[in-house]
Amino acid sequence: MSTGAFPITRTQAPKAKPADDSLAFGKVLTDHMFLMNYDEGRGWHSPRIEPYGPLSLDPATSVLHYGQAIFDGLKAFRGEDGRIRLFRADRHAERLNRSARIMSMPEMPVDLVRQSFDALVGVDHDWVPRKAGTSLYLRPTVIATDVMLGVHPAHSYLYFLILSPVGSYYKEGVKPVRILASDRHVRAVKGGTGEAKTAANYAQSLSGQQDAAAQGYTQVLYLDAVERKWLDEVGTMNIMVRIGDEVITPPLAGTILDGVTRNSTIQLMRDWGLKVTERPISIEEVMAAGEAGTLKEMWGTGTAAVVSPVGTLGYKGRDVLINGGETGELTRRLYDAVVGIQYGRTNDPHGWTSLVPVAG
C-alpha cells in the first residue's frame, strides 16, 4: 500500500497554530489523526486519516478495565534545509510490535505503521515547528476495543496515531537533575511487562515519582525488584553511568525497555572507540564510585530529552554530587551528536533518519 492510498478526510476547521516559542510537551495536538481497526479473522483494516477529535468508547470497552494498551513515541524534525526527518522510525514501529506481543495484542505490518507516520506527518507537515530545538512528537497507540467485561485478550483493537508540536526539552540549556535511588518502589520484574511500552507501567510509576518529589528529587532511579540492588531505569528513561573511562548500562535482560536512544548512544560511543559495557551494575558500586571520585558522569536516555544528566544521586540518606552538579563532557557530546543527526546538520552514518515525503 502506498501512502497515497489512505483515504483522507480533511478538517473543515483547522486550528490556530501556537507560536514555536510557546510550545510545551503534548499540550497541543494537530489537525488530523490516523486510525486503523483490527478484528479477529479480518486482521488490520480500514487505515484512514480523519480530522483530530474525540473517540467514542462504550464504558464496557476492555482497555478501560484491563489495560491492554501500548504506545510508542518518536519525533519528526524540521532541518535548516526545510526538510522533515523522522528519527529511527523503523525501530519504533518494530518496538510497537514487541510491546504488542508482551501484552497479547496483535502485531501490525511494520511497513504499514511506517506509512502511517509518513502519511500523517505529510498531511500535517505545516505543524512541524521551525524554531531550533522544537519538533513534532508522534504518539502511535493501540487499545483493546472489545465491549465486554470478561478477562481475556480482546478480539478487536484500534490503532491511532496523533501528533503534537513540542518545544525544546532544554529551554534554558541542558540541566542536570537530582535523582533518588528508591528502596521502596520498583518498576518491573522479569516475566512481567517491563520490556513493553504499556500504559500500566506509567500508571504504577506515578507514586514513586511523587515520593521522590516529596523528598526533593526530580526522578526515581529504580533498582531491581528481587534484590533491590541492581540499577534498572531512571523514571521513564534508560540509565548510563561513566566510571573512569568506561560507560556502563544495565543489560536488556527482561525488565528494562529497549530504548531507541539507549541503542543510538551506545552505537555512537562505540563508533568513537569508547568502552561501553552492558552489565548489571549495583547501586553500591555507583555510590562507592561517587564517593571515591571515579563516578565521572551519569545520565538518562530517552526520546523526549535525548540525554538527561544526573547532577545529584541520593540513596538511603546519602547524596553524591556528580561532576560538580554540571553536565559532563560525554553527556554533552552525545546530546550534540544525536541532535545534529536529527536535524540533518551532520551526516547520518547509520541511516537513522528518513525524509518525510511532503506533497506539493
Ligand SMILES: *Cc1c(COP(=O)(O)O)cnc(C)c1O
Ligand atoms: C520510552 C521509554 C524509554 C526511552 O526509550 P526511547 O526509545 O529512547 O525513547 C525508556 N524507558 C522506558 C520505561 C520507556 O517507556
